[in-house]
Every structure is written in structure tokens, then in C-alpha cells.
Amino acid sequence: MSTAIQMTALAERVRKRLGVAEGELRTLPGGHSGLTYSIDAGGARYVVKAVPPGQRPVGRNDVLRQARVLAALAGSPVPVPGVVAVDDEEPGWFAMEFASGEAVEPVLDEPGISVMTARARMTAIAHVLRRLHATDTRAPGLDAPDPLDVAGELERWSRTMRAVPEELRPEAGELMARLADEVPDGLPPVLLHGDFRLGNVLCVGARPSAVVDWEIWSVGDPRIDLGWFLLFADHHNFPQLGRAVPGLPTEAELLDAYRDGGPALPAMDWFRALGRMKMAAIMGHNLRRHREGKHHDPDQERLPPTIAAMIRTARDILG
Template identity: 60%
Template sequence: METDADPVLGARVRDALGLADAGPLTVLEGGRSGLTYVIRDAAACYVVKAVPPGRKALGRNDVLHQATILTALAGTGVPVPAVRAREDEEPAWFAMDFAGGEAVEPVLEVDAEIEPALARARMLDAARVLGALHAVPLDELGRSVTASGRTPPEATVPGEEVGRWARTMRAVPDELRPGGEELVGELLAHVPEPVPPVVLHGDFRLGNLLFDGEVRQALIDWEIWSVGDPRVDLGWFGVFTDGRLFPGSGRVVEGLPSERELGEAYREARGDDGGTAEATVWFSALGRMKMAAIMGHNLVRHRTGAHHDPVQEQLPPAIAAMIADARRLLAEERR
């Protein structure tokens, strides 16, 4: 008979959810924040996220940060899993409904079979999901966050976003980020004025949105949600429209929407411009800079032995491509 991956946590989850006849608490493959498990009985299935024993609830291990925004978004029309239980007692955890479907990133998952027309339809619908998220009144979400005992995050502005990712970029050796310092300077020289802040998902893309065919199921992976300029989410989403930005690690998929098309679908769903039609090129360049910084960080972690993952050796061409394309966009915008 299979036993719980964590017997103490399993007992807490069963008691909170009333799952006397549930099967074992098992590790869910693919979970990257905290510890991720699944537990089910004859009637339902739940995903459980928990702080690892002995760890502090900080950063990606702060699973209740995710539970807070999922609870706040319930009933707003944004497709998120329902939170069914949470416990703040250490090690903290929460349980949410298991959401079915698949999350396929067309330009990155080279072995995934997805028709270009389906990928296009999903991306356009994802833009509408993002518009619905950014349309949720921030004051309502703030009240819900406060009611949970948490403090809503302070809103960040575009210049702060550059500074944050510049620090990550500068931790990468110069030879792995050709033109990276110049790109940081070019972004800082033309920082746009912020627009009214919204809740940001932080990693908005098809890889974090579950679909059944063309039908959206749930927007997942909320570990880095924050409050800030909505164009940050839009610029990041746009990075995944062009497989040419991922030489050696991705693929070109014909027929995907352009960043302009995604922006149009987004604004139609949001119901107002929100200022997001301005400075879109700058935010597209910022998205590419962020991706280059993240790729460089992951490659350094592999090469220093912090996290062994030979796949990261595919990334140098993509890092260079991201930086070069960001600089191209900014140069063309200034002409």
C-alpha cells in the first residue's frame, strides 16, 4: 500500500479537507515552488503546496502568497483554481482544486504536438484572460488580501523593473551577455511614465495557462505575482510569440499572433486602454532583457554546480538573441 510522501502533512491535509478515505499524498511532478503534492478521493482531486520543512516562507517557498491572490480572484471571472483549505502554522500549506488540461508553450516545447491554428487560438484567448485579470479593480483585490492577514505588495514602476533585472543580468559573466550592459543603459535612458497599476501575474504565458482544446481551464503558477505596470505582463507574454528568439532551444511556429495582435485582444477584453497602448516597444525590449537575465542566471547556476542541468548549455545563443533583438527594437523606435 502506497504511503504519504509526507505523513505529517498528509494528516493535516486530510483533517482540514475532511478526506478520511483519500488516497496517499504524492509528489506532483512539475511543481517548482515550495513542495507540490496531489491528493484525491473518490469525489475530488486537490493540489497541495507546502513550505519545505525547516525552510522559511520566503520567495518561491511562500506558498500562502499564492493562496492569497487565488482567494482574492475567486468570482472575478479570471480562471483560477479554487482554494479549499490553508494553514498558516509552520510549515504552512494550502490546497486548491486540481485543474485539468494541458499547458503547452509552442515555441519552447519542441516535442509537444500542437497544431499552429490551435496555438494561435490559445494565445489570443490568453491575451483576453490577461485583459480580464488587469481589469479587476485593484482596491477590491487589496481589501481581500488585507482580509487574509497579508499586506498588499507595493506597486513597482518601470524604472524599478529595469533595476531589478539589471542586478540579475550583472551577476552573469560579460561573455555570456554580449551587449547586455548597453541594453540596460538604453532602457534606463528612455523609461516611460507608469500607468495605473494592476495585479501582475509575473510569468504570464501559455505555459502557465491550462487548456482543454480551445477552452481555458485555469491560470496557474502565481508564486511571483505582484502589483505594477500592466505592460510588464504584456511585454513578457510577447517574448513567446517568436521562436527566432530561442535559437538552439526553441522553434519557430508559423501563424502565432504578433505582439500587436495580442495587445489588441488584451485591450478589447480589458474594456479600456489603461494607457497600455503607449511605449509598447520599450516593454517588449524589457521582456527580452528579463528573459536574457533569467537564462544567464540559470546557466551560471548550472556551471557553478548550484543546480546541475546540462540543458542550460543550449542557452548562450538565445541570451545573445534576446539582447540583440531588444536593442534592435529600441533603436528602431528612436528613428
């Protein structure tokens, strides 16, 4: 079945569930999980996420899993798009409100907002992350998975790193060994976004309007999310990719904003180093796939300096 016919069939299902007669699906750029579309119907605009036809609804293609966490967070202090329709008939899909706002990662994206606005947004979403981590993981309908333990999280990303050719991950072996030797005790598990950063939070002005891209949410130690979030505060972590933005909050300032007067979090340096190791593993994986011809993307050739910087700074953090 051609892509056009598949889109037409999906559009018919969406219109029927929304109770409207008109509206066509348009591919929405930026979506990396399943298929992502927008549709104008009944005087409103929606985002539709669907399982690709012929593929199993697992991993990033399990869009109905995203619908569960969004529905569980509806009306909570964590801003998310409202889910308006769910259809588990194969291929499954769900529709949610089209949230207003823009998602700009200050150190990686082209300038589009002032430093003052970027600073306010980063501080504001640190508070959002704290509220997310305060969410009851027993919320009705969430069907939360078993918690990730810290050692298991390290082993999962170490496997990804070990699959990257050694020449693309200088001194990563030593870093993984250091992390494995110093695994900290875990904190009580919380709801995790998995890729929490300003690039995944829509904002209107300085106000966060919606946390998006929930394809890898899980339950685990809150410092896993925190270590990843803090990584994006410093352009020095992204040679040839990032840009200097004087005036942005430091990692320490963002951590203080997250704590909001609460007690210090133990072993945060270990989780900051883990975040850098994860980023190096992801980039090394993507670069390897490009060089093997599995996913042609010449921009991946810009990654080696950043991979090396991630590994180097992670080792420096660990002392």
C-alpha cells in the same frame, strides 16, 4: 526528519483539514514554488502546495501568498483553481482544486496541439490578461503589496543581469544603459501575474480553464506583464530552444487582442525590450549556477545563443 516522514505528517494534516480518512500525497512534476503534490481524497483530486520543512515562507516558498491571490480571484472573469483549504501552521500549506486542461507553450514545447488550437488559445489568454489587469487590487483578503514602479523593475532585473559573467551576456551593458536612459512614465498599477504566458494557463481545447503558477504575482504597470507575454509569440527569440510554428499570432496581433478596441499603449517597445532583457538575465543566472556547480543541469549549455538573441533583439527593438 526524513522526507518520507515529513510527507506522511503533511498528508495527515491535509486529510484532517479536508475531512477524509484516505489519500496519499504524490509529488506533482512541474511545480517550482515550495513543494507541490496531488492527492485523491473523498472522490475528488486536489493540488497541495507546502512550504518546505525548515525553510522560511518567503519568496517562491511563500505558498500562502499564492492562496491569497487565488482566493481573491475566485468567481472573477479570470479562471483560477478554487482554494479549498489553507493551513498557516508551520510548515504552511494550502489545497486547491485540480484544474483540468493542459499547458503547452507552442514555440518551446513538443507539438501536441494544432496550430489552429494554439492560435485560438493565445488570443483567448490575451483577453484573460486584460481581465486580470482590470481586477480591483483592493479585493478583500488580497493584501496587495506596494506597486512596483517601472524604474524599480528595471533596476531589479539589471542587478540580476550584472551578476551574470560578462562573457555570458554580450552587449548587455549597452542594453541596460539604453533602457535606463529611456524609462517611460508609468501607467496606473494593476494586478500582475509575473509570468503570464500560455505555459502557465491550463486550457481545454481552445478555452482557458485556469491560470496557474502565481508565485511572483505583484502590483505594477500592466505593460510589464504584456512585454513578457508577447515575448513567447516568436520562435526566433529562442535559438536552439524554440521551433517554428507558422500561423501563430504575431506580437502585434496579440497586443490588439489584449487592447480589445481600447487605446494604444504608449512605450510598448520599451517593455518588449525589457521582457527580453529579463529572459536573458534569468537564463544567464541559471547557466552561471550550472557552471559553478550549484545546480547541475547540462541543458543549460544550450542557452548562450538564446541569451545573445534576447539581448540583440531587445537592442533592435529600441532602435
